[in-house]
Amino acid sequence: MTAPLITLTWTDHVTGQQGFLVVDRLVRGVSSGGLRMRNGCTLDEVAGLARGMTMKEALHYNPENPQGRYIPLGGAKGGIDCDPQDPAAYGLLVRYLRAMRPYIERFWTTGEDLGLTQDLVDRAAAEAGLVSSIQAVYPLLDDEATARQRLTDAFRVEVDGIGLDELVGGCGVAESVLAALDRAGVAYAGTRVAVQGLGTMGGATARFLTRAGLTVVAVADIKGTIANPDGLDIDTLLTARDTYGTVDRSALRPADQELPGDAWLSTDAEVLVPAAVSYAIDTTNEHRITARWIVEAANMPVLPQAEESLAARGVLVLPDVVVNSGTNAWWWWTLFGDIGPDANEAFAYTRRSMRALIDQMLARAEADGTTPRAAAHAIVADRLPVIAERFGWYG
Incomplete structure (x- = not known):
């Protein structure tokens, strides 16, 4: 795999603490990957996670399923070196998102990860002047208003209070x-x-x-x-x-x-x-x-x-x-319309997709005499050139 497309280190002018953004790859001009906050977060860590997101997106791409509306994106990741329980953490999050606004508006879709909840990310994103933390994907939607409402409705669904x-x-x-x-x-x-x-x-x-x-x-x-x-x-x-x-x-x-x-x-x-x-x-x-x-x-x-x-x-x-x-896949299955805002439908689709991936990975590992991780990497290596050929390297 090639080197990351973008590697960025940001220093907060108030606290001196650092944040990072790594865009590993773009597909159709967009990348996907959450934002984490933890004490000791590093650029190398974020780069590894961004590469992992490229792989996750590729693994959920099925070139033999023309019915699927969700077409995987590229991989990216953000990170902030701060204890999320620090009283100054929220202000740091807002300033980070404000600094990253040009990237989030154009080609990085993000959301909760370690140390952050989606509610917190959404609140900070609004304060930073963003329409949404995933607004870069909106131009790819057939019906933006319907898709956004579908995802909003899905986030309102609770099962046993969760x-x-x-x-x-x-x-x-x-x-x-x-x-x-x-x-x-x-x-x-x-x-x-x-x-x-x-x-x-x-x-x-x-x-x-x-x-x-x-x-x-x-x-x-x-x-x-x-x-x-x-x-x-x-x-x-x-x-x-x-x-x-x-x-x-x-x-x-x-x-x-x-x-x-x-x-x-x-x-x-x-x-x-x-x-x-x-x-x-x-x-x-x-x-x-x-x-x-x-x-x-x-x-x-x-x-x-x-x-x-x-x-x-x-x-x-x-x-x-x-x-x-x-x-990550559930967000896109819902937004693009492969599933509706329904818990039973979401669980059934998730189970079916994950079981297919696990079975394929373990079968490949047995056939190749390798570890499951090596088998997953091999599947990604097979799929990335197909994705690049169909959708281009960047846009």
Whole structure:
């Protein structure tokens, strides 16, 4: 793959803190990728995430499906080096969006990512003078007013008090787990799961896996790990979360254990779902993992050298570029009109699409004798030239 099209570092004139934008590729003149905020965010991190977005978009492009209205975009990503709980964070976010306004207006569509909610991004974008954080895609729509209303309606849909936009990503992660279990002939009942992070993605994943019959035996948040070998009451824990995914410990049952923050790694479970920060699994801790599958709900949670060691031990890592791509795809399926603002339709479409991707990736890995990540990269390598030929490199 080629070098990024645009790499930009911005310094806030008020605080001196930095923000970044990397546009990896444009398709039809537009790119897609969220905006994250975390202390220690770097340009290299954002560049890796932008490349990942190019791959996610390409993976959801099906050249043999002429019925699909959503035609994937290019990949991009934004990042701000700041603790999202810092009192100065919101003002920094507004100034960043104001500085990035020319890019957002023309060719970068963005939204919530680590450390930010969509409501916060929308509020800051309006204050920064933007029509929308995804306005660059509007010229590609057949009927802009209808499409925008459809997406607005979808964001208003709630299931059991949780927004549909918070659930679709976890639905895709959960379906990735189920597809891997089905392919291995492993029953859902009795399969144990540990989840790092109980925010939007991790919480929804735990919810869907529990409803599918799996047992979530450990969850980790910023305060530590909550574990119960007989299974946690996920619905209660989800209700007891704050906006940052931290669980109120007064909601725990007597048999629930409070363990150190990294205890989820060595939990006696078949499936680990890192759904919080990047770089969570490295060469210093991968040896503690006894799970059979690691399913990357977060972006870049497993470092490459750690993944090599895990693969040598027979631990299968299902990569982020496939596993957590459902949220981004749902935005576009809805906006372009492949699905309506309906939860059942969204979940069914997400499950079908994610299962097809997982099955294709694992079949390619088996055929090529490679890891799932290498197989996903190979599928992308096949599709990008087709996308470039059909839609051009930039516009």
